[in-house]
Amino acid sequence: MKNKKEIDLTISNFIGKKGSLIPLLQEIQKLEGYLPKETLRYLSQKTKIKLARIYGVATFYSMFRLKPQGKHIIRVCKGTACHVSGAEDIGKAIRKELKLGELEDTTDDGLFTVMEVACLGCCSLSPVMMVDDNTHGKLTPEKVTEFLQKYK
Amino acid sequence: MSLKIKVGMASCGLAAGARDVYQAIQKYLENSKLEADLASTACIGMCFAEPLVEIIDADNNSLTYGDIQPQEVETILNDYLEGKIHKDKVILSNIMEGSENENLKNQTRIVLRNCGRIDPESLQDYLENDGYKALEKALKEMERTQIIQEIKDSGLRGRGGAGFPTGLKWQFAYDTPGPKKYFICNADEGDPGAFMDRSVLEGDPHSIIEGMTIGAYAIGADEGYIYCRAEYPLAIKHLQKAIKDAKEAGYLGKNILGTDFNFNLHIKQGAGAFVCGEETALMASIEGERGMPRIRPPFPAQSGLWGKPTNINNVETLANVAWIILNGAQKYNKYGTEKSKGTKVFALAGKIKNSGLIEVPMGMPLKDVIYKVGGGMKTEKPFKGVQLGGPSGGCVPAELLDTIVDYDSITKTGAIMGSGGMVVMDEATCMVDVAKFFLNFTQNESCGKCTFCRVGTKRMLEILTRITEGKGTMEDLETLEELSENISQGSLCGLGQTAPNPVLTTLKYFREEYIAHIKDKRCPAGVCTALLKYEITPEKCVGCTACARVCPVEAISGEVKKPHKIDQDKCIKCGSCYDACKFDAITKS
Numbered sequence: 001m002k003n004k005k006e007i008d009l010t011i012s013n014f015i016g017k018k019g020s021l022i023p024l025l026q027e028i029q030k031l032e033g034y035l036p037k038e039t040l041r042y043l044s045q046k047t048k049i050k051l052a053r054i055y056g057v058a059t060f061y062s063m064f065r066l067k068p069q070g071k072h073i074i075r076v077c078k079g080t081a082c083h084v085s086g087a088e089d090i091g092k093a094i095r096k097e098l099k100l101g102e103l104e105d106t107t108d109d110g111l112f113t114v115m116e117v118a119c120l121g122c123c124s125l126s127p128v129m130m131v132d133d134n135t136h137g138k139l140t141p142e143k144v145t146e147f148l149q150k151y152k
Numbered sequence: 153m154s155l156k157i158k159v160g161m162a163s164c165g166l167a168a169g170a171r172d173v174y175q176a177i178q179k180y181l182e183n184s185k186l187e188a189d190l191a192s193t194a195c196i197g198m199c200f201a202e203p204l205v206e207i208i209d210a211d212n213n214s215l216t217y218g219d220i221q222p223q224e225v226e227t228i229l230n231d232y233l234e235g236k237i238h239k240d241k242v243i244l245s246n247i248m249e250g251s252e253n254e255n256l257k258n259q260t261r262i263v264l265r266n267c268g269r270i271d272p273e274s275l276q277d278y279l280e281n282d283g284y285k286a287l288e289k290a291l292k293e294m295e296r297t298q299i300i301q302e303i304k305d306s307g308l309r310g311r312g313g314a315g316f317p318t319g320l321k322w323q324f325a326y327d328t329p330g331p332k333k334y335f336i337c338n339a340d341e342g343d344p345g346a347f348m349d350r351s352v353l354e355g356d357p358h359s360i361i362e363g364m365t366i367g368a369y370a371i372g373a374d375e376g377y378i379y380c381r382a383e384y385p386l387a388i389k390h391l392q393k394a395i396k397d398a399k400e401a402g403y404l405g406k407n408i409l410g411t412d413f414n415f416n417l418h419i420k421q422g423a424g425a426f427v428c429g430e431e432t433a434l435m436a437s438i439e440g441e442r443g444m445p446r447i448r449p450p451f452p453a454q455s456g457l458w459g460k461p462t463n464i465n466n467v468e469t470l471a472n473v474a475w476i477i478l479n480g481a482q483k484y485n486k487y488g489t490e491k492s493k494g495t496k497v498f499a500l501a502g503k504i505k506n507s508g509l510i511e512v513p514m515g516m517p518l519k520d521v522i523y524k525v526g527g528g529m530k531t532e533k534p535f536k537g538v539q540l541g542g543p544s545g546g547c548v549p550a551e552l553l554d555t556i557v558d559y560d561s562i563t564k565t566g567a568i569m570g571s572g573g574m575v576v577m578d579e580a581t582c583m584v585d586v587a588k589f590f591l592n593f594t595q596n597e598s599c600g601k602c603t604f605c606r607v608g609t610k611r612m613l614e615i616l617t618r619i620t621e622g623k624g625t626m627e628d629l630e631t632l633e634e635l636s637e638n639i640s641q642g643s644l645c646g647l648g649q650t651a652p653n654p655v656l657t658t659l660k661y662f663r664e665e666y667i668a669h670i671k672d673k674r675c676p677a678g679v680c681t682a683l684l685k686y687e688i689t690p691e692k693c694v695g696c697t698a699c700a701r702v703c704p705v706e707a708i709s710g711e712v713k714k715p716h717k718i719d720q721d722k723c724i725k726c727g728s729c730y731d732a733c734k735f736d737a738i739t740k741s
């Protein structure tokens with residue numbers, strides 16, 4: 001565990017509070033970048049929440065990642081409005097620019113993780129993607145390539 | 153000269169580049185003799201024209217410029233100083249003709265009353281626009297039952313999808329005795345194509361807090377949650393600030409407005425699961441569990457969050473509450489139709505010109521929503537259909553555009569009002585592909601509890617995929633219909649029950665398109681890749697070899713400077729050659 005001290009602090013902030021498992025996992029993911037197995041095991045020991053329950057929750061929600069993820073998260077919208085406005089081509093352009101294979105989602109240099117999401121709430125500017133917390137709209141495959149250069 | 157300049161900085165504005173515009177104005181103001189207060193506001197709904205900049209002078213004359221690029225800021229403001237107005241850029245104004253003045257005139261804004269007008273991070277701005285007056289009235293002048301009666305009389309129905317009468321829901325929660333009750337705001341807005349909740353949360357967070365506090369007082373709750381999806385970071389930020397400010401000013405927390413009423417409000421962030429928008433799943437998620445729906449009854453009003461009586465309402469529903477309390481039920485139910493009162497916000501997206509948010513009285517014909525307020529089609533291609541209600545809804549074809557927008561009329565078409573997302577589609581959209589898209593969505597988002605929802609949607613998706621690949625049979629259509637029936641009967645929650653709607657409505661209104669895929673192996677819209685055929689027009693081909701070089705499977709042959717040819721057996725329809733050809737010599741059919 002990289003951030004044991006911070007994790008301990010987070011756990012002690014939440015311990016005993018009702019309904020705290022999801023925010024706890026969110027905080028841990030923020031610290032560690034993802035949810036490593038050993039950290040979940042540690043969490044289970046400290047909180048006395050059964051590991052199976054933790055794992056059940058961690059696998060239910062799409063935001064939780066059990067594998068390491070890139071420094072920047074790219075969320076490509078595959079919602080209805082974006083779908084009819086060419087989201088497919090945007091996704092392809094991103095994958096091409098980052099040289100990602102069909103089943104890969106994180107670049108070899110650990111810089112980017114690409115995910116698909118169902119709607120970013122900016123449908124009026126479709127197609128849309130979100131890089132970390134910044135949303136970019138009215139995309140074209142060319143614009144995407146340009147944006148990604150900036151983050152590299 | 154005292155000026156106010158406002159830049160629209162909701163996530164849609166930011167996505168269109170509003171931050172750069174804001175900074176450009178900031179820089180301009182530092183080095184110029186123009187004195188102005190620069191402020192940010194949220195989204196007025198005209199997302200198609202973003203970034204937006206509004207200039208208001210001391211006499212309250214307002215000009216809203218649309219589509220402003222950072223490099224234009226200097227010229228526009230210099231010219232403004234000299235009294236010159238870039239008329240072609242003005243979309244809204246109270247002193248002159250703006251291209252969208254008419255658009256706004258056709259709307260009735262109750263939910264969106266403050267959006268894009270006030271600074272969402274300023275409690276002061278909210279207070280200056282009648283903020284928290286309704287709460288004061290409710291706490292000090294009204295009985296709890298009177299508040300509930302007022303909401304009942306207004307005819308307000310839940311805007312989260314099901315359209316359940318809000319006053320009645322509050323009554324149920326009020327009637328259940330108990331020292332501990334909860335009031336929840338459903339801000340999970342998972343329906344792709346809908347973004348009104350985001351806009352209200354970002355643009356007018358205090359209105360939600362006020363609506364919730366009034367509701368909590370009425371039903372007797374002292375604790376509340378706003379369950380907001382994590383994809384909306386700006387909404388969460390504005391809510392956090394608003395809660396803090398409201399607490400400090402005595403509109404939330406202990407002894408609200410000096411009364412003995414307490415209400416504590418928390419924000420819970422979602423973690424990316426569409427089904428958590430379903431009320432019982434949402435509560436499971438707040439409790440820290442997997443967000444799986446529970447059997448009702450018991451209804452939340454009897455046993456909800458942690459087994460306590462709970463009321464849950466959607467963001468848009470709650471945004472109406474303060475307005476109704478302040479202006480009275482009679483004024484609200486003047487708008488709308490017999491069974492659907494008030495206004496409804498619609499999110500227009502897809503191939504429509506004025507994509508963004510609009511609010512109109514219930515009962516407006518779809519045609520007017522799309523052509524009058526929405527400005528009609530963005531593309532040259534004709535209108536084909538409009539998708540209403542997201543994954544639970546359906547596609548309404550051109551011949552039904554006279555349908556009015558209210559709960560019952562839309563349900564009659566086979567679609568649903570849902571949360572009010574309207575995705576407009578033109579002839580370049582394949583309806584089988586759209587049906588497949590939604591089934592893919594529901595199949596992904598099914599929580600897996602019910603067999604029919606879990607497995608049935610997968611089977612339907614497989615059939616639809618087969619059809620889009622030209623491998624479908626006519627029996628497949630019957631199987632689809634049979635599965636639809638079974639899935640809607642055999643599912644516990646709304647997700648499964650309504651999952652077949654996109655398929656059923658497209659089968660009903662666009663059946664010939666399914667048949668074209670099955671019998672003629674043809675996709676009339678030219679969307680389904682497997683059915684496409686790329687061909688080279690020999691007369692146009694100059695033999696530059698660009699196509700042959702990009703083809704990943706070496707399906708293109710020909711000598712330099714002579715027309716090339718595509719080997720159809722080898723072609724994998726990737727479209728690389730189509731994109732590479734500079735002479736329009738390749739056709740896609």
Ligand SMILES: Cc1cc2nc3c(=O)[nH]c(=O)nc-3n(C[C@H](O)[C@H](O)[C@H](O)COP(=O)(O)O)c2cc1C
Pocket residue numbers: 309310311312313314315316318338339340341342343426427428429430431432464465466467469470645646647
């Ligand atoms: C699969 C599913 C997803 C839902 N998603 C949402 C949502 O994102 N937002 C919402 O307000 N209601 C959603 N609902 C409806 C809620 O269950 C509930 O009816 C609503 O929050 C009640 O509020 P209202 O009476 O103000 O409409 C969803 C329902 C289902 C079945």
Ligand code: SF4
Pocket residue numbers: 427444445597598599600601602603605606643644645646647648649
């Ligand atoms: S209908 Fe689907 S989403 Fe709803 S409870 Fe059943 S399996 Fe879960």
Ligand code: FES
Pocket residue numbers: 077078079080081082083118119120121122123124126127128344345346
């Ligand atoms: S559909 Fe892409 S942002 Fe909503």
